[in-house]
Amino acid sequence: MPDPQIAAVIGFAFFAGCVIKGVTGMGMPLVAIAIMSLVLDVQDATPMIMMPALVANVYQVTETRRSSMPIKQLTPIIAGLLIGTYFGVSLAIATDPALMLGVLGVLILGFVILSLFKIDPEAPKRGRNLFGLAAGGFTGFIGSMTGGFGPILAIFLLSLRWPRETYMWAMGVLLLLTASALGLFYALLGAFPAWVFYASVAACGPALLGMWAGGKVRRMVSPERFRSLVLALLAVIAIKHIVTTLGSL
Numbered sequence: 001m002p003d004p005q006i007a008a009v010i011g012f013a014f015f016a017g018c019v020i021k022g023v024t025g026m027g028m029p030l031v032a033i034a035i036m037s038l039v040l041d042v043q044d045a046t047p048m049i050m051m052p053a054l055v056a057n058v059y060q061v062t063e064t065r066r067s068s069m070p071i072k073q074l075t076p077i078i079a080g081l082l083i084g085t086y087f088g089v090s091l092a093i094a095t096d097p098a099l100m101l102g103v104l105g106v107l108i109l110g111f112v113i114l115s116l117f118k119i120d121p122e123a124p125k126r127g128r129n130l131f132g133l134a135a136g137g138f139t140g141f142i143g144s145m146t147g148g149f150g151p152i153l154a155i156f157l158l159s160l161r162w163p164r165e166t167y168m169w170a171m172g173v174l175l176l177l178t179a180s181a182l183g184l185f186y187a188l189l190g191a192f193p194a195w196v197f198y199a200s201v202a203a204c205g206p207a208l209l210g211m212w213a214g215g216k217v218r219r220m221v222s223p224e225r226f227r228s229l230v231l232a233l234l235a236v237i238a239i240k241h242i243v244t245t246l247g248s249l
Helices: 004-024 030-036 042-048 048-063 071-091 096-118 127-148 149-159 164-188 196-203 204-218 221-248
Strands: none
Touching: 004 030, 004 048, 004 196, 004 204, 004 221, 030 042, 030 048, 030 221, 042 048, 042 164, 042 196, 048 127, 048 164, 048 204, 071 127, 096 221, 127 149, 149 164, 149 221, 164 204, 196 204
16 A cells, blocks of 8 residues: 555646546546556556546536437447447557557647647548548547557547537546446456555545646636647657657657
8 A cells, every 4th residue: 555655646646647637538548557657567557447437427427418419420430439449459469569659649749739830630621420430430540559549539639620518518428438447347347456446546635626626727728728738648648659660669
């Protein structure tokens, strides 16, 4: 069991990560694991995000429920996520994860650069079900090998030009699905030592506080500033993935 100093770092990690998630809809694992890695092994820090991730996404969906839409509009991407994750997990064993992170980083950075030059990719008006199925499949395939579901989902949802709160609701629903699947995966593999599980449950408190604070900040910024914040976070994630890949070569 971690001592009080380590427990404080864990609590701050989830608070800070969920402030970012409350503002942009994603980014909690990136921030929380980076902070926790200062005092914990990554092998312990990674499964620890599962319970706060579930709670944070439930909070996100509940907070933005007034901007929800019929779940059937997300059915194509959910189907694609399941199909893509199945094939991604099947290939993950034979694929270099560092290389896949690099590919993901380049794709995300390319999207950010296009957006900075006001060349914003937009989902086609016709055939959106097929587009959603393809986007979900790609997200599941890449995410299952890298853990990077959020960035690709953000790119897809931004391309739909939905209102900010609808974007947040959809992101919460989709990340809740992926977090549940990953949590089940970790549980089946026995990757939850007792103290890690208890710490993960305890971290839900700071996570909820961070989501509340992040939501307050999000509602204070304009939709344009919100999009800029999401793009900035995507750029940070992309650069981190590319540097990780280059460092492994």
